[in-house]
Amino acid sequence: MHNRDGFVDITDVVCPITFVKAKIAMEEMESGKILEVKMNDGEPIQNVPRSFKDEGHKVIQVVKNEDGTYSVFIEKDGL
Amino acid sequence: MRQVQKDCFSMRIRSVGGQIGAEQLKKVYEIAQDYGQGYVHLTSRQGIEIPFIKLEDVETVKSELAKAGLEPGACGPRVRTVTACQGSAICPSGLIDTSALAKELDARYFAKDLPHKFKLAVTGCGNNCLKAEENDLGIKGGMQPVWDKSTCSLCGLCEVICPGKAIIVSKGDKGDGNLVFTQEKCTNCGKCVKSCPVGAWQGKAGFLIYFGGTFGNQIAVGKQILPIIFSQEKLFSVIDATIAFFAKYARPGERFRSTVERVGWELLEKELLEKELLEKELAETVLPEMELAEIVLPEQK
Numbered sequence: 001m002h003n004r005d006g007f008v009d010i011t012d013v014v015c016p017i018t019f020v021k022a023k024i025a026m027e028e029m030e031s032g033k034i035l036e037v038k039m040n041d042g043e044p045i046q047n048v049p050r051s052f053k054d055e056g057h058k059v060i061q062v063v064k065n066e067d068g069t070y071s072v073f074i075e076k077d078g079l
Numbered sequence: 080m081r082q083v084q085k086d087c088f089s090m091r092i093r094s095v096g097g098q099i100g101a102e103q104l105k106k107v108y109e110i111a112q113d114y115g116q117g118y119v120h121l122t123s124r125q126g127i128e129i130p131f132i133k134l135e136d137v138e139t140v141k142s143e144l145a146k147a148g149l150e151p152g153a154c155g156p157r158v159r160t161v162t163a164c165q166g167s168a169i170c171p172s173g174l175i176d177t178s179a180l181a182k183e184l185d186a187r188y189f190a191k192d193l194p195h196k197f198k199l200a201v202t203g204c205g206n207n208c209l210k211a212e213e214n215d216l217g218i219k220g221g222m223q224p225v226w227d228k229s230t231c232s233l234c235g236l237c238e239v240i241c242p243g244k245a246i247i248v249s250k251g252d253k254g255d256g257n258l259v260f261t262q263e264k265c266t267n268c269g270k271c272v273k274s275c276p277v278g279a280w281q282g283k284a285g286f287l288i289y290f291g292g293t294f295g296n297q298i299a300v301g302k303q304i305l306p307i308i309f310s311q312e313k314l315f316s317v318i319d320a321t322i323a324f325f326a327k328y329a330r331p332g333e334r335f336r337s338t339v340e341r342v343g344w345e346l347l348e349k350e351l352l353e354k355e356l357l358e359k360e361l362a363e364t365v366l367p368e369m370e371l372a373e374i375v376l377p378e379q380k
Binding site: 020058072079 | 144149232235238239240270273274275277375
């Protein structure tokens, strides 16, 4: 598991709130810091990391959790 | 379309890829107000019909439509409205420029007389918003991905988003991580390329073609019988050959799917191959030279 500076769980919301919630959490981070985003399989894992890419943040690592969710570690402004 | 009401027609307007200009829309509005009953019907194939046009007004309505660059749509045994999603020009998921392709298809094939109706559709990616497989010939944007080891960070994102489970990432302990890509499982969806945070997945966009879909009285899903095609010129050759096949073998009033089922899919494949469509194309499919992953290629037939 990667080190993290912040954490947000978006497994309790659905599209389009998934990315909105993750984006707000990212906005509170400083550049270069790592945010862990816990998300569901399916649409969130397909779309949320790609949306972060489009906004210039870099996915560092993806970890599959035992409960079937994913933890995606993203570096702010890493791209 | 002739309505149940005597001497009334629902005037279908030719449309391409579900797009209509604002000025044209204004003309449609005027006609619906002046000659119809003040409303329009949006068809299942992205078109517009203006109901309750009286027989005596049909010619006037046609000339009014022409003023805005519009004309009646096609019905009967011929190539119908070409449908399309917004594609790569607008949609973040799009892999091909569907709108431009739909216009080209419309210019080449619209209203061409055939033994039965023939429907063409263009959808930009595997999300399949325009349901390629429901059409006599459907085109779907696809992508052949290529992995570059030197750029890859082994983050594992592509493995979890790949719908075909074609990618396995082993992160390794001391820089000995690797990635295995199984070509045979790849669905050409391009999601690895779109999502990769470091650009280690690069891809070449192309066309996946589905033959013989029909979704009316008879339900059948279009079949993909050719590998991904990269050149638009080659795509048109395939469509030309398919339409020629339909015109040659179909009985009058027989839908393309029924024709292929009757004379055999092998014959369609053979006729497409005979046009030397594939040999050149397969040569183009050779992957670009990059530092490749351990690529598992499909077994030769």
